[in-house]
Amino acid sequence: MLEQLRYVNHLGEVVEFGKKGIFANSNDLRDYEWAYDSDKSRAENFRKGVASKTIPVVISAESKKKCIDLKNRLYEVCEKDIIAEQKGKLYIGDYYLECYVYSSAKSNYLDTGTTINISLKVVADSIKWIKDEIHSYRYIPDTSTDGKGYEYDYDYDYAPMTDHIGKLSVDDMKSCDFILDIHNGAADPVIYLDSHCYSVKCIVSAGEHLIVNTAKSTVTLVKANGDTVNMFRYRDKQSDVFKRIVPGDHRVMWNGSYDFDITIIHERGEPKWT
Secondary structure (H helix, E strand, O other): OOEOEEEEOOOOOEEEEOEOOEEEOOOOOOOOOOEEEEOOOOEEEEEOOOEEEEEEEEEEOOOHHHHHHHHHHHHHHHHHHHHHOOOEEEEEOOEEEEEEEEEEEEEOOOOOOOEEEEEEEEEEOOOOEEEEEEEEEOOOOOOOOOOOOOOOOOOOOOHHHHHOEEEEEEOOOOOEEEEEEEEOOEEOOEEEEOOEEEEEOOEEOOOOEEEEEOOOOEEEEEOOOOOEEEOHHHEOOOOOOOOOEOOEEEEEEOOOOOEEEEEEEEEEOOOOOO
16 A cells, blocks of 8 residues: 655645655654653653654656656755755645655666656654644624623723634644634734633734744734734733643634634644544
């Protein structure tokens, strides 16, 4: 049985393994190893660093021209990431590894002209298989001004907030980083996840996006024309906007006047088996 893989470079160009003449055999992509310190009596300080993996690839085409086209495309899609020094994403199912294809060794390419064996090597800063899970919350027309009935003592007086309650379920073994994307117009947006407040003092105009990335500890306003503005200093300093989300079921509250998405970032040492 052949491996089903997909490589997407930083420009969004895709090479699929397992169909259309490009195939991947058994490999070490799912293998992992933790580094650790030891004083001979205990292991501690577990960590991961830069690591490489090898993918045995076979190109088998119906014609010599098709084989040439596949070889050139495989090289060009991968090489563009090296030139730009921007990682691509190697997918197994819903999980991806951010990496570079840095080595390609060929064999058996003179046998028929329609086949070639290639050993691809990828390198990653750390072996972290990531799955992005998006949860969307949308604008709700305001039909109430009754602000009573709060379960928690909130610092912000957004009267209709209790009428705009969503749910968020996080299925993971550990707390997760996430990306918060606020859009469709917002003034000093405030979002509660249970009793924790995520807020930034700024205006998000139509066509703009306010992005909070907990993994990178960044707050960025993306203008309608693509320009970016660092909004880090406008974050709420009394409540950590970079606090990770713990596993379990959560209540999401906001005043309903804008749209936002929460992208949960699941990380594993190996992609989940399916």
